[in-house]
Amino acid sequence: AQSVTQPDIHITVSEGASLELRCNYSYGATPYLFWYVQSPGQGLQLLLKYFSGDTLVQGIKGFEAEFKRSQSSFNLRKPSVHWSDAAEYFCAVMNYGGATNKLIFGTGTLLAVQP
Amino acid sequence: GAVVSQHPSRVICKSGTSVKIECRSLDFQATTMFWYRQFPKQSLMLMATSNEGSKATYEQGVEKDKFLINHASLTLSTLTVTSAHPEDSSFYICSARDRHLGNTIYFGEGSWLTVV
Numbered sequence: 001a002q003s004v005t006q007p008d009i010h011i012t013v014s015e016g017a018s019l020e021l022r023c024n025y026s027y028g029a030t031p032y033l034f035w036y037v038q039s040p041g042q043g044l045q046l047l048l049k050y051f052s053g054d055t056l057v058q059g060i061k062g063f064e065a066e067f068k069r070s071q072s073s074f075n076l077r078k079p080s081v082h083w084s085d086a087a088e089y090f091c092a093v094m095n096y097g098g099a100t101n102k103l104i105f106g107t108g109t110l111l112a113v114q115p
Numbered sequence: 116g117a118v119v120s121q122h123p124s125r126v127i128c129k130s131g132t133s134v135k136i137e138c139r140s141l142d143f144q145a146t147t148m149f150w151y152r153q154f155p156k157q158s159l160m161l162m163a164t165s166n167e168g169s170k171a172t173y174e175q176g177v178e179k180d181k182f183l184i185n186h187a188s189l190t191l192s193t194l195t196v197t198s199a200h201p202e203d204s205s206f207y208i209c210s211a212r213d214r215h216l217g218n219t220i221y222f223g224e225g226s227w228l229t230v231v
Contacts, residue, residue, distance in 0.1 A: 044222035107158045
């Protein structure tokens with residue numbers, strides 16, 4: 001069965017510092033991978049997605065993620081964090097082409113940004 | 116990016132009543148929509164997958180008679196919580212899959228349901 005693991009429940013970084021949020025997935029074939037961000041009490045906004053091709057994916061708000069098949073990872077990075085990046089981040093995998101085409105979410109990583 | 120709208124964003128209802136939440140794709144056609152439930156400080160739990168013109172597919176443990184889902188058009192899906200109880204209070208989020216960008220799923224802003 002597919003699964004997504006986000007090992008870090010809560011991360012705190014200083015404004016201007018670099019950020020890496022970890023995501024590991026379990027899936028038999030090449031997965032479709034996503035990162036979403038959720039501000040408190042809000043819906044989810046798509047940051048970026050990986051379907052195929054270049055393993056380094058650029059997203060909105062200066063985020064990028066790298067798909068590493070050998071490590072079953074899809075970590076999210078940002079070189080310089082802004083205070084407005086404080087939010088909850090969810091990694092997700094989808095089995096497009098399967099019976100349900102549904103997203104499986106990780107448990108999320110809550111990012112706090114210190115001034 | 117594509118826009119998915121949910122309405123209402125917040126609703127309070129009395130125990131025993133029913134409440135309907137709408138999910139609309141505003142600028143694309145969505146053959147598939149998904150309904151999630153999210154408890155405070157937790158991840159999203161998929162409740163059901165809604166396909167236009169057919170019955171929804173419910174996840175294990177989700178009561179289909181309690182959470183009625185209708186997907187009557189390519190731009191609208193509704194979730195009706197019937198005979199609501201306080202334990203149904205939660206944040207409900209819908210998402211929609213763009214049929215022309217088949218692999219991309221967009222989320223609504225969510226609906227807070229409080230049952231008193």
